[in-house]
Amino acid sequence: MSMLQQIIDRRLSGRNKSIGNRERFLRRYRGQIREAVRKAVSGRGIRELEQGEDVTLPRRDVSEPTFGHAAGGNREYVHPGNQEFVKGDRIERPQGQGSGGAGSGQASDSGEGEDDFVFRLTREEFMQVFFEDLALPHLIRTQLAEVPEWKSHRAGFTSDGTPANLHVVRSMRGALARRIALGGEDRKELRRLMQELQALQAHPEADAEPVRQQIREIERQIEELRRTARHVPYIDPIDLRYRNRVRTPVPSAKAVMFCLMDVSGSMDEARKDMAKRFFMLLYLFLTRHYEKIELVFLRHHTQADEVSEDDFFHATETGGTVVSSALVLMRDIIRARYPSSEWNIYGAQASDGDNWHQDSGRCRELLQESILPACRYYAYVQVAEAEQNLWQEYTQLEGLCPNFAMRKVASAQDIYPVFRDLFKKEGVPA
Amino acid sequence: MSDFTPPVFERAAQRLPSPSDWTFELIETYHTEIARTARAFGLDTYPNQLEIISAEQMMDAYASVGMPVIYRHWSYGKQFIATEKNYRRGHMGLAYEIVINSDPCIAYLMEENTMAMQALVIAHAAYGHNSFFKGNYLFRMWTDASSIIDYLVYARNYIAECEERHGVDAVEELLDSCHALMNHGVDRYRRPQKRSLAQDIARRAERERYMQQQINDLWRTLPKPAGAAAEADAVRRFPEEPQENLLYFIEKNAALLEPWQREVVRIVRKIAQYFYPQRQTQVMNEGWATFWHYSLLNSLYDQGLLADGFMMEWLASHTAVVFQPPVGHRAYSGINPYALGFAMYTDLRRICEEPTEEDRRWFPDIAGSPWLKTLDYAMRNFKDESFVGQFLSPKVMRDFRFFAVRDDEDEPELEVSAIHDDGGYRALRESLSRQYDIGNREPDIQVWNVDLRGDRSLTLRHTQRGNRPLHEDTPEVLKHVARLWGFDVHLESVDGEGRTSYRRTVSPKRS
Numbered sequence A: 001m002s003m004l005q006q007i008i009d010r011r012l013s014g015r016n017k018s019i020g021n022r023e024r025f026l027r028r029y030r031g032q033i034r035e036a037v038r039k040a041v042s043g044r045g046i047r048e049l050e051q052g053e054d055v056t057l058p059r060r061d062v063s064e065p066t067f068g069h070a071a072g073g074n075r076e077y078v079h080p081g082n083q084e085f086v087k088g089d090r091i092e093r094p095q096g097q098g099s100g101g102a103g104s105g106q107a108s109d110s111g112e113g114e115d116d117f118v119f120r121l122t123r124e125e126f127m128q129v130f131f132e133d134l135a136l137p138h139l140i141r142t143q144l145a146e147v148p149e150w151k152s153h154r155a156g157f158t159s160d161g162t163p164a165n166l167h168v169v170r171s172m173r174g175a176l177a178r179r180i181a182l183g184g185e186d187r188k189e190l191r192r193l194m195q196e197l198q199a200l201q202a203h204p205e206a207d208a209e210p211v212r213q214q215i216r217e218i219e220r221q222i223e224e225l226r227r228t229a230r231h232v233p234y235i236d237p238i239d240l241r242y243r244n245r246v247r248t249p250v251p252s253a254k255a256v257m258f259c260l261m262d263v264s265g266s267m268d269e270a271r272k273d274m275a276k277r278f279f280m281l282l283y284l285f286l287t288r289h290y291e292k293i294e295l296v297f298l299r300h301h302t303q304a305d306e307v308s309e310d311d312f313f314h315a316t317e318t319g320g321t322v323v324s325s326a327l328v329l330m331r332d333i334i335r336a337r338y339p340s341s342e343w344n345i346y347g348a349q350a351s352d353g354d355n356w357h358q359d360s361g362r363c364r365e366l367l368q369e370s371i372l373p374a375c376r377y378y379a380y381v382q383v384a385e386a387e388q389n390l391w392q393e394y395t396q397l398e399g400l401c402p403n404f405a406m407r408k409v410a411s412a413q414d415i416y417p418v419f420r421d422l423f424k425k426e427g428v429p430a
Numbered sequence B: 001m002s003d004f005t006p007p008v009f010e011r012a013a014q015r016l017p018s019p020s021d022w023t024f025e026l027i028e029t030y031h032t033e034i035a036r037t038a039r040a041f042g043l044d045t046y047p048n049q050l051e052i053i054s055a056e057q058m059m060d061a062y063a064s065v066g067m068p069v070i071y072r073h074w075s076y077g078k079q080f081i082a083t084e085k086n087y088r089r090g091h092m093g094l095a096y097e098i099v100i101n102s103d104p105c106i107a108y109l110m111e112e113n114t115m116a117m118q119a120l121v122i123a124h125a126a127y128g129h130n131s132f133f134k135g136n137y138l139f140r141m142w143t144d145a146s147s148i149i150d151y152l153v154y155a156r157n158y159i160a161e162c163e164e165r166h167g168v169d170a171v172e173e174l175l176d177s178c179h180a181l182m183n184h185g186v187d188r189y190r191r192p193q194k195r196s197l198a199q200d201i202a203r204r205a206e207r208e209r210y211m212q213q214q215i216n217d218l219w220r221t222l223p224k225p226a227g228a229a230a231e232a233d234a235v236r237r238f239p240e241e242p243q244e245n246l247l248y249f250i251e252k253n254a255a256l257l258e259p260w261q262r263e264v265v266r267i268v269r270k271i272a273q274y275f276y277p278q279r280q281t282q283v284m285n286e287g288w289a290t291f292w293h294y295s296l297l298n299s300l301y302d303q304g305l306l307a308d309g310f311m312m313e314w315l316a317s318h319t320a321v322v323f324q325p326p327v328g329h330r331a332y333s334g335i336n337p338y339a340l341g342f343a344m345y346t347d348l349r350r351i352c353e354e355p356t357e358e359d360r361r362w363f364p365d366i367a368g369s370p371w372l373k374t375l376d377y378a379m380r381n382f383k384d385e386s387f388v389g390q391f392l393s394p395k396v397m398r399d400f401r402f403f404a405v406r407d408d409e410d411e412p413e414l415e416v417s418a419i420h421d422d423g424g425y426r427a428l429r430e431s432l433s434r435q436y437d438i439g440n441r442e443p444d445i446q447v448w449n450v451d452l453r454g455d456r457s458l459t460l461r462h463t464q465r466g467n468r469p470l471h472e473d474t475p476e477v478l479k480h481v482a483r484l485w486g487f488d489v490h491l492e493s494v495d496g497e498g499r500t501s502y503r504r505t506v507s508p509k510r511s
Helices: A019-028 A030-043 A106-110 A123-134 A138-145 A168-201 A209-231 A269-287 A309-314 A324-337 A360-374 A389-400 A416-427 B024-040 B055-063 B074-088 B115-135 B137-142 B148-166 B168-180 B197-218 B228-235 B246-253 B259-280 B282-302 B308-321 B337-353 B357-362 B371-381 B384-391 B394-400 B425-435 B474-485
Strands: A004-009 A053-057 A074-079 A090-092 A117-121 A150-158 A242-249 A254-262 A292-300 A304-307 A344-351 A377-382 A404-408 B048-053 B097-100 B105-110 B403-408 B413-419 B444-450 B458-463 B489-494 B500-506
Touching: A004 B024, A019 A030, A019 B074, A019 B168, A030 A053, A030 A117, A030 A123, A030 A269, A074 B425, A117 A123, A117 B074, A123 A269, A168 A209, A254 A269, A254 A324, A269 A292, A269 A344, A269 A377, A269 A416, A292 A309, A292 A324, A304 A309, A304 A324, A324 A344, A324 A360, A360 A377, A360 A389, A377 A389, A377 A416, A389 A404, A404 A416, B024 B048, B024 B115, B024 B282, B048 B055, B048 B115, B055 B074, B055 B097, B055 B105, B097 B115, B105 B115, B115 B137, B115 B282, B115 B308, B115 B371, B137 B259, B148 B168, B148 B197, B148 B259, B168 B259, B168 B474, B197 B259, B246 B259, B246 B444, B246 B474, B259 B282, B282 B308, B282 B337, B282 B371, B282 B384, B337 B371, B337 B384, B337 B394, B357 B394, B371 B384, B384 B425, B394 B425, B403 B425, B413 B425, B458 B474, B474 B489, B474 B500
Parallel strands: A004 B048, A254 A292, A254 A344, A344 A377, A377 A404, B048 B105, B458 B489
Antiparallel strands: A053 A117, A074 B403, A090 B413, A150 A242, A292 A304, B097 B105, B403 B413, B444 B458, B489 B500
C-alpha cells in the first residue's frame, strides 16, 4: 500500500486568495493612501493619470506590537565561527545595534530597523481612490475604470492555436513543401538508380551473373530508398498553421480637448489643483471614447496664451482678468486646426469667476455663437463661491444649450455633477 | 512497528528517468521509491497529500502563516505585499516547500521546481516533517492533526460572519488585540482535552451562555451578607494562582466582552496553541527533515536509482540550506536551525555507528547503540531546549566553533564565557540549551491580580530573567490588553531581587 493519498493540481484553483487580506490592508491605511494618491495626482500630467503608485507607510505604523525584550540586563548568546577567542576574552560592545549584536531567531522575524514599508497600488486601486475623492457614482466608476472595448480581427497565421482556428489549406501546403524538401535528395537518387536499372535490364548480357548481381544490388538500394521515403511523415505538427487574431481597441475617432484656465493672481494652488482634477476627469472620459485625444492648454489673465501642460499648471501670473481673450483664442485655434467635421471638440473651462465686468457679456456671446455650435460638450467650473457677473451671464446659457454645463466647485467631490449629463449620454454614440 | 535494524536494499536494474521538467507520472514514480525507502527506515507518517501550486499560491500560503485557509486580516495582506515585493525583486527565493501538520499531511510542491527539487521536497516535507509531526511528543500533545483544517475553515467562516454582523472595524480591532497577545495565549504545561470539531461547535452555544452567567456572577455587585464571609473575601486573591495564558484568562474573565468576542479570542488562542510546538522545535524539526531528505536520497542513489546530475542538483540546494555563516559574516543572523539540526542528527548517527573514546565518555548510553532506534527516540521525546541539552556533542561544538558571549549591562565590555574546549563544552551546551528555551526568549508575563472589589483593574506581572527589561512596544501591547479587558491594566516588571523596576498603567479607550 502506498502512503500517498493523492497528488492534487491546485494551480488553477484558489488563486488570489490574498485579495481579501489586501483589501483589508488598504482599508486600514486608506487615510495615508488617499494622501499619497492626492500627491501623485498633483504631480502627474493629465495623460499619465492611469498608473499605479508607490505608497510609503512608516514602519512604525504597520508594525504589530508584541511583548519582547529590550537591550540591557544580563544575557548570554552562543555564536558559531569562533576565530581567535579564548575564555575570558573581553570584546568591545558593538555599537548601533539595539539587541546587543545578537539575535537567535529574534532579529530575523521582526524586521526591525528596516526602512519604511513601501508597496505599490495597482492602476485599478489608484483609480478607485481617485474616484472616491471625486465622489463618482459607482456606475460611472465602472465605466471609467474599464479598459476600453476591444475588437478582434485577423492578422496572418501562427504556428500554434486552437484546433478551431486550424487553416487546413495552409497546413497541407506546408506539409507538401516539407515532404518535397525532405525527400528531394532521395528522389533524385531514386531516379538515377531507376535509369541505371533500366539500362542494365536492357543490357545484352542481362542474364549474365555479374550483371544480375549488379541488378540485385541496385534493386536493393531502390527498396531501401523507398522505405526511407515512406518514413517522411505525410503531415507533422510543425506543418500546422492557425489563423491568427489580434485585438485592437474599438474607439477610433479623434477628439480634442481644450483646457481653459484663469491664471490670474487670485487662482491659488488649491484652486488650480481642483481645476486639474476637473480636467483629468474629462480627459479620462474621453479616453474611453476616442483613440486619439489632443490636448490644448489655454491660460489667460488679461490676454491668453497656448502653453505646455507644465506651464499651464505651474506658472503663476498676476493682474486682471479678461476671460474672452481665451475664448477668442480657442475659436481661432478651432478654425485653424480642428475643423469640427473631423474632430470631436470638448471644452473645459475653470476660473474663479473673477472677470473684467464689461467682458462677461462678450464671453456669453462668443460661446453661444461660435464655440458651442462647434463643441460636443463644454463644461465650466467656478472654483470659488462668489457670485460674479461671469456666472450670471453663463447661467443664461444653461437652459439654452444642451451641450453646456456649469457648476460651482468648493471641493473635489463637487466636480463630478458638472459632467453628469455628459456621462449620462453614455449609450448614445459620442 | 519497526525493529530499527538498518535496511538492506537490492540494487535496481535501471535508473529512474531524470529530466529536469517534472510530470505527474514522474512525481508519482519518485514518490513511490521515496516512500518505500522511508518505510524501510521505519519512518512512521500520516498519509501524504501532495499539492502542485504556483509561485503566487506559494506566496499566498506564505503570507497566511503557511496555512491553506485562514480568516481574513490586514496583517496577512501586509505579509503578502512584503513577500511579493521581495520575490519580484529577486531579494528572496521562495521557500521550496510548505508542509502542514494535518492528517493527511499536505505538502506543497511549487510548479517552478525541477524534478530533482520536487524529489527533495517530497523527501524533506512528506517524510521528514511528516514523521516528525506524527512522532514528536509536543505535537502529539498540543495539536490535533486530523481536525486543524476543519477548525481553520470554521474559524474563517465564524470571523466572516462576525464581520458581517458587527462590522469589519470591530472585528479588526479585536483581532489586532488578540494577535498582540498571541505568544502569551498558550498553555505551556497543561494538556487540553481532545474534542472533535462537531462537539466544539455544539458546545459553543452552551459555553457562551454559561460563561456570560459566570462572569456576571464574578462581578456581582449585590451587597454581601455582613460578617466573617466578607472579611475572608477581602483577602482572597483572584486569580488564586498567577495565570500564564493571558488570552485564556481574558476569554474566561473579561466582563465586558460579548459572546462573539469571546469566541474570537478563543479562535486566536487555539491557533496560537497549534503553532506553539513549532516554535519550540525549529532545530529538531528542520534538522530531522534535512537529515532524512539527505539520507533517503542518498539511499536511492546507492540503490542505483538516481543519476549523477540529479544528485548534484539537489546537493547544491542542500548545501546552501545547511550553510552556517560564521559570526561577523555578512549573511550571519544567528544559528541556522537547519545546519545545527542536521549536524546533530548526523553526529548522533555517527556516535551510534562509530563512537570515539570521547563519545563513550559523553554518551555512555547511546554510543554504539542501534542508530535508527536512538534517532527515533531523540525525535520523539524532546524539544529544542532539551534536545540540545541532551545531545549536543563536543564534536558538533568544535565543528561549529561555538563560543558563548556574556552581555552584562553593568560591564563596559562583553565577555567570552566559554568556547569549544574541554573546559567549555558543558557551559556552552547549557548556554545554547537556555537560548532555545522559549521561556527565556519571550518575557514571562502573567496575570497577577484583579482588583475585584475596587476598580476591576487587571495587574500583569513581568518576572525578569537576568534583569532584562521589556522593549518599547510594551505600552502599545498594554493598550490592546486594556481594550480586551475593558478596565485599567497595570503592568509591573519585577527584577531578580523582587523590586519593581517598571510600572505602567493603561486605561481602555471609551467609545
